[in-house]
Amino acid sequence: MKRFVIFIQMENTAITKWFLIVGKIEGYSYLLLLFIAMPLKYLYNIPEYVRPMGSIHGVLFVAFMILLALMFFKVKLSFKNACLAFLLSLVPFGTFFLKRLV
Numbered sequence: 001m002k003r004f005v006i007f008i009q010m011e012n013t014a015i016t017k018w019f020l021i022v023g024k025i026e027g028y029s030y031l032l033l034l035f036i037a038m039p040l041k042y043l044y045n046i047p048e049y050v051r052p053m054g055s056i057h058g059v060l061f062v063a064f065m066i067l068l069a070l071m072f073f074k075v076k077l078s079f080k081n082a083c084l085a086f087l088l089s090l091v092p093f094g095t096f097f098l099k100r101l102v
Helices: 002-008 012-044 047-073 079-090 094-100
Strands: none
Touching: 012 047, 012 079, 012 094, 047 079, 079 094
């Protein structure tokens, strides 16, 4: 709980920086999941990579959503840009365009 309080007390520039970094890493994890782990499972019958890659991507996605909420409430990202950031997180290669929204 103490770490979360420290996380909320970060300055706006630090939140923005972490938002962009986590967004980019989350985008890479999504691409690895879609274009490496899933084809290995369904084309080559090697399902071992889907669970760990999916778990990593899930943790990064939750972190991204928390940072998106901080961007909206604390940094005052507009509602339109917050919605666009969310939609970009669902599209492959989408999070690589987050810098245009900030």
